[in-house]
Amino acid sequence: MAAIEAKAWDSLLLRHLDASPFMQHAYLHAMEASGSANPSTGWLPQIITLEREGQLVAACALYVKDHSYGEYVFDWAWANAYQQHGLPYYPKAVVAVPFTPVPGARLLAVDADARTALVHALVDWCQAQRLSSLHLLFAADADLQACEAAGLMLRHTVQFHWNNSTPGYADFDAFLSHLAQDKRKKIRQERRKVREADVQFRWAQGADITAADWDFFYRCYERTYLEHGNAPYLSRDFFARMQSGMAGNWLLFVAEREGQPMASSLIALSSDAPETGGTPQPKVAYGRYWGALERVDCLHFEACYYQPLAWCIAHGYQRFEGGAQGEHKMARALLPVKTSSAHWLAHPSFADAVARFLEREGEGIENYLGDLHQRSPLRAHQAEDEDSRRQ
Numbered sequence: 001m002a003a004i005e006a007k008a009w010d011s012l013l014l015r016h017l018d019a020s021p022f023m024q025h026a027y028l029h030a031m032e033a034s035g036s037a038n039p040s041t042g043w044l045p046q047i048i049t050l051e052r053e054g055q056l057v058a059a060c061a062l063y064v065k066d067h068s069y070g071e072y073v074f075d076w077a078w079a080n081a082y083q084q085h086g087l088p089y090y091p092k093a094v095v096a097v098p099f100t101p102v103p104g105a106r107l108l109a110v111d112a113d114a115r116t117a118l119v120h121a122l123v124d125w126c127q128a129q130r131l132s133s134l135h136l137l138f139a140a141d142a143d144l145q146a147c148e149a150a151g152l153m154l155r156h157t158v159q160f161h162w163n164n165s166t167p168g169y170a171d172f173d174a175f176l177s178h179l180a181q182d183k184r185k186k187i188r189q190e191r192r193k194v195r196e197a198d199v200q201f202r203w204a205q206g207a208d209i210t211a212a213d214w215d216f217f218y219r220c221y222e223r224t225y226l227e228h229g230n231a232p233y234l235s236r237d238f239f240a241r242m243q244s245g246m247a248g249n250w251l252l253f254v255a256e257r258e259g260q261p262m263a264s265s266l267i268a269l270s271s272d273a274p275e276t277g278g279t280p281q282p283k284v285a286y287g288r289y290w291g292a293l294e295r296v297d298c299l300h301f302e303a304c305y306y307q308p309l310a311w312c313i314a315h316g317y318q319r320f321e322g323g324a325q326g327e328h329k330m331a332r333a334l335l336p337v338k339t340s341s342a343h344w345l346a347h348p349s350f351a352d353a354v355a356r357f358l359e360r361e362g363e364g365i366e367n368y369l370g371d372l373h374q375r376s377p378l379r380a381h382q383a384e385d386e387d388s389r390r391q
Helices: 006-013 025-033 076-084 112-128 141-149 172-176 181-196 211-227 236-245 299-314 327-332 348-374 380-390
Strands: 043-052 055-065 092-095 133-136 153-163 200-205 250-257 260-269 284-292 319-324 335-345
Touching: 006 025, 006 055, 025 043, 025 236, 043 112, 055 112, 076 348, 092 112, 112 133, 112 141, 133 141, 141 153, 141 335, 153 327, 153 348, 172 181, 172 299, 181 299, 181 327, 200 299, 211 236, 211 250, 211 260, 211 284, 250 299, 260 299, 284 299, 299 319, 299 327, 335 348
Parallel strands: 092 133, 284 319
Antiparallel strands: 043 055, 055 092, 133 335, 153 319, 153 335, 200 250, 250 260, 260 284
């Protein structure tokens, strides 16, 4: 990313309605420069750009990988099938934001023609490099349309997002009033348990997040991974780069007891709409990382859902994305949303087999979504309104 002009990259990104902060030049560069996503961790960056008369018209961040960790669209079964037939699945190509399952623009382009040309350039490059496959993960609709037109296969999964009502909830209690009675009762019980444990929260945004706050957050973040027997994906240097280069895109909640910090959650925020040029962006918050040094019943729900949702309501944010998977999020009024990726496999027979698999899997996803909608946590008339908007 250091070889790409940041202003040119970000100007291209801001043309897209679904431009997340995770596709900003500073974020992707920090992933690479901090050692979090670079060749030493199995992410070899290959930045693909197209120019027209000397002007940047399309670009994407592609990574050549020798594993499938940190992607959240699982293709282990495909890799095993290749291995069983004596064929190499790795290295493969992935167009994604490392360790970040947030939907959004992946193929940055000035227009549809440039985006189409970029898709064909990606496939041609993968063929020339003799890679097994190409995968565009959590892509925007425009990306998916270009990929499908070029013959790539689409795959779908489910995430859970919260949406503010129009014109917006007045406060957290107003939000709760839209939920079914049993869900309201459950949330109030969970919040009461945290209060009765004498836990209070404070929040800080942007430059108000101190170096000591970042240090404490990283202790919590690192501990969460170590408790599960893994090293954290992201280095402390990565977050130092976020503090220095993208501070305005971060919101930190710190849980304290008797004046001592004991847990934290870090939320990403969409960038402000550009003053001139670009496409005005919706105000979106993204649940990203959490950790605790002490165990308190329901603390995770308070830190990762209720505190952020209350903040979003108070600050006029339109959406909160809860990250990959997690059906339990529905009880907190995060509703199911279909997210998609696009895939190209070089081997014709495996491509045919995967296409048949994806057709069956896609039917299962649609049935799953239908079942989830039937179990909406919203009151009956609210659930009907949500279904109407979705249609």
